[in-house]
Amino acid sequence: MPNALPPAYTITPPNRPLSGRVSPPGSKSITNRALLLAALAEGTSRLTGALKSKDTVLMARALRNMGVTVEEPDATSFLVTSTGRLAAPSAPLFLGNAGTATRFLTAAVATIDGTVIVDGDEDMRLRPIRPLVDALNALGIDAQSPTGCPPVTIVGTGRFGSGRVEIDASLSSQYVSALLMAAPFGDGPIEVALKGKDIGARGYVDLTLAAMRAFGAQIESRDDGSWLVQPTGYKATDFHIEPDASAATYLWGIEALTGGTIDLGVPTDAFTQPDAAAQAVIAQFPDMPAVIDGSQMQDAVPTIAVVAAFNNRPVRFVGITNLRVKETDRIRAVANELNRIRPGLAVEEGDDLIVHSDPALSGQVLPARIETYHDHRIAMSFALAGLRVGGVTILDPACTGKTYPDYWDMLKALGVELTPAT
């Protein structure tokens, strides 16, 4: 991980295509699934291609605090050795603002005979978790979240329940993934069904099912949209993690905005993560469509919205309500910060975001100190604006450590001039 970064970076537009070979880091989503599943499997699992960043370090630390041995043989591998059951930790689990770790562990620790408190930082304490707690309660598990957000107190008996459970996943697909991954510890088969049809980005549930099957789970996807999970537990396995598709969106953004070619070392159609869909949209720049549905590529929306500022026509982003409950309210954050570059560049309309694209922005010097709200994606997306507009300063660049600790080194390696600022 990089040494301390300055409080801010000012970006000098390169005025030339940025090209080269860049390997995005391992997928955060898949790394945190694989770490958990390996911890729930008896034996040793070797995870390769993994992401080492704040979100995965927090997950690994929480698992260690529950008796799991997590070794790190090299910069992209974890060696996880477990009895197949988690042990009650001696202190609350602190998971920062890692949504995956917080939601996945809230369900997983319900398999423990003992009391566990799942908590996060001040931002995580604003991110809803009540629908997951309600589903655990419906399975007979004593879980409580007084505010509807972390902290959650789970008083487990070692039994996870069985039968059909319905969950409202309209705010986060992570609730479904969390329940599914704990479900092989049911007293009998568990059927996970959705309350209502809305589930945000479905592709994340597909990632969950694929990882669970790799660790030996038996899941039947039923015609009514529910999933039936057998009480098999998990088997240790070696598991390779693909690169992070959300991280790749910044590289596609760099290509679009500078006219360069970046070799990611992996073909776009090899990604199984939902955000890979962003490539086809960004590739249309500067003629990206007038309406973009972000519902199935949610983490890519800030990237595409910043690229959209330079598009030939305005872009309306729809299907993005859930962006309000990510690391920060990303609809508001993107609108605020685009308007800081040039007032009137973006507007919120209900939960839609409209970017009033202006190709004439390119080449101008528009000094703007970009607030990043502890949100890695706001920092990484707005760095892209600095490739076209002079004077863009990104505050708190270290916040990219959540999922992409080497982000600024990557930009420098491509030839971007970053000047430390205060």
Ligand SMILES: O=C(O)C1=C[C@@H](OP(=O)(O)O)[C@@H](O)[C@H](O)C1
């Ligand atoms: O399951 C996952 O790995 C994720 C699901 C998405 O969140 P929601 O399901 O909360 O929308 C996504 O935004 C997050 O970065 C990762």
Ligand SMILES: C=C(OP(=O)(O)O)C(=O)O
């Ligand atoms: C929403 C994100 O993360 P999480 O929900 O895992 O905290 C993200 O990485 O953009």
